[in-house]
Amino acid sequence: MARKRLLKSIESDFELVYVAQLCLSWEALHHQYIKVKNLDTSGVRNRRFHDNVAGEFQRFQVLLERFLEDERYEGKRVWNFVRGRFALKSLLQVPKLSGFVAEENDEEVERNVKQVLRAIEKCTEAFWVLVQTDRNQKLWWKLTTSLWSFSPVEDPRDVDLLSHLTRNLQKKEIWFKDFQGKKKCRFRKGIRPVVEESEKMEMLFTMIDMKLVSRVLQMSAVSSSQLKWCQEKLDSIHFNKGKLFRTGSCRLFPDS
Known part of the structure; x- marks a missing residue:
């Protein structure tokens, strides 16, 4: 043991x-x-x-x-x-x-x-x-709050924040998929046959940001500062009127 x-x-x-x-x-x-x-x-x-x-x-x-x-x-x-x-x-x-x-x-x-x-x-x-392709992840987000007896947060007071960030991440992932779907639909209809290269890169940057937030939230132990880092990352991603807005985040990932 x-x-x-x-x-x-x-x-x-x-x-x-x-x-x-x-x-x-x-x-x-x-x-x-x-x-x-x-x-x-x-x-x-x-x-x-x-x-x-x-x-x-x-x-x-x-x-x-x-x-x-x-x-x-x-x-x-x-x-x-x-x-x-x-x-x-x-x-x-x-x-x-x-x-x-x-x-x-x-x-x-x-x-x-x-x-x-x-x-x-x-x-x-x-x-x-x-x-x-990082598949070795613990799917904490699939657990309901009532089952989070094995929550990864180091500070028990952060359980609500973890729950909020998990729901916020899921919402943004759904919004992003919807955003991607509309882009593909416009492409098929010929409304906008070519997506600008800069826009493609912004979409790629957003996917990486969200995937990294997901990975942090699924660590076996997550600190308060790391949760705040996730919050800042998610707050920097916005969807409005069919457009993606992403503001840069200067804060580096905290190691504790």
Whole structure:
């Protein structure tokens, strides 16, 4: 019995490390995307990224895809992550954007920035697959409040907040599916045959945000500060008049 409790405690600690790294990696990746997207939109002149920047993000994408491929033959995600980090320290470590070098050819500058932007977009798509396929989750949200005798909250006073966040997440997931359905319907009717690339990315960002909130709420132990982080994430997602509005959240995921 004591051994079982010890293993459960160790797994809970590793789960926190995994989820925290997942959330922090996403914030870093999203920040890098916004930074490069702004450069692409503003039309940077006479400067380009170092040659290896796009390659670093491509390697990050390959590591994510290789991790998922290996996981098909392994067990729980948390333990796979622990083994993966022992084998490769750079797993889930988002590359940095290095400085610029001088470049007089404007076409080369534009091509370079777009290449980096596309590499980050590919990483984002791979990251979505990573969070989407995290199946080793405890479905606390399926329990009614009367059955939450094994609630994951560290502070019993947070039970109501957990219940509220769970319902809010479910509502936003439903609204998002409805939003997606309307987009597909418009596409079929030819009202709007092409959805803007920026809108597609915002939809992808929203899906990742909601999936991460879901993962945090399903941890074996959730602190008050982590619940507040989830609340801020959900409050930043709005649906109004058939449009998706998403405001950025600057607060990093708390480790306690």
